[in-house]
Amino acid sequence: MLRERVSDDIYVFTSALYAKVTAGAVVTGEGMILIDSLPFPDETKQMRAFLTRVSRPGVRYVVLTHYHADHTYGAYLFPQADIVARERCMELLIKVGIPTLERVKEEDPALEEVTIRLPDVTFDEGEMGLRLGEKVVRLIQSPGHTPDSLMAYVEDDRVLFAADTVLPVPSIVDGEMSSLRASLRKILDLSVENMVQGHGEVILRGEVDDIVKISLNYLDAIEEKVDEALKREDGREKLAQDNIESTGLSRLPLNGLVQQIHVANLLSLYERRAS
Numbered sequence: 511m512l513r514e515r516v517s518d519d520i521y522v523f524t525s526a527l528y529a530k531v532t533a534g535a536v537v538t539g540e541g542m543i544l545i546d547s548l549p550f551p552d553e554t555k556q557m558r559a560f561l562t563r564v565s566r567p568g569v570r571y572v573v574l575t576h577y578h579a580d581h582t583y584g585a586y587l588f589p590q591a592d593i594v595a596r597e598r599c600m601e602l603l604i605k606v607g608i609p610t611l612e613r614v615k616e617e618d619p620a621l622e623e624v625t626i627r628l629p630d631v632t633f634d635e636g637e638m639g640l641r642l643g644e645k646v647v648r649l650i651q652s653p654g655h656t657p658d659s660l661m662a663y664v665e666d667d668r669v670l671f672a673a674d675t676v677l678p679v680p681s682i683v684d685g686e687m688s689s690l691r692a693s694l695r696k697i698l699d700l701s702v703e704n705m706v707q708g709h710g711e712v713i714l715r716g717e718v719d720d721i722v723k724i725s726l727n728y729l730d731a732i733e734e735k736v737d738e739a740l741k742r743e744d745g746r747e748k749l750a751q752d753n754i755e756s757t758g759l760s761r762l763p764l765n766g767l768v769q770q771i772h773v774a775n776l777l778s779l780y781e782r783r784a785s
């Protein structure tokens with residue numbers, strides 16, 4: 511696990527075990543707000559041990575940016591904290607998260623003790639302001655990667671936890687194109703000093719707008735590829751072999767996982783439009 515301090519009061523933790531997934535902690539005089547947790551208990555426990563030394567009141571809230579396993583599995587390690595998420599996240603945890611966890615536990619003993627914590631506080635449309643001590647964290651709904659996604663913007667520090675709305679390659683397999691575009695555009699209206707992606711490196715101020723534009727361009731590029739493929743007999747096969755570099759993105763981040771995400775995006779878009 512990698513630990514970074516991105517402002518006086520904000521730490522980011524990046525998993526060494528799974529796809530560089532990130533979690534964050536916002537420290538206030540009255541305790542901490544966590545943004546997600548790490549999927550494997552060992553790493554979330556390391557993170558918790560560090561945070562216990564940083565702030566005596568401990569973790570008061572855990573914000574879930576969306577229901578996916580890699581972002582939610584550590585929440586049970588903070589039983590004293592209230593869990594905050596979108597209402598949709600609650601529904602998806604019940605419908606998909608809990609049964610999936612039961613299945614993966616049989617395959618992975620490292621997840622044996624994990625249980626899903628359902629949200630205590632939810633909001634649905636628009637935004638919610640979460641206030642603790644002297645800090646306000648704006649929770650901004652950002653569907654697209656998943657229907658229940660949110661981004662967390664820490665006003666004082668100008669740090670945006672974009673979660674999986676921003677990735678080294680956008681992922682729409684469990685989501686939807688046009689809402690992801692709208693959610694990405696919301697970032698351009700915020701003043702951002704550091705942007706924490708759901709997976710991968712922290713993005714600095716000068717790069718934020720570029721990354722948003724690159725992500726929007728990527729969505730245009732895959733849409734064009736799929737439109738093209740729908741006109742051809744062998745369209746689906748062509749998409750399965752498509753190289754992410756033809757969209758302007760690198761195939762290197764996340765140890766090559768981005769290429770798999772790219773093909774999954776193309777095929778899921780193709781299936782949706784072909785039917």
Ligand SMILES: [Zn+2]
Pocket residue numbers: 531578580581674708709
């Ligand atoms: Zn993720």
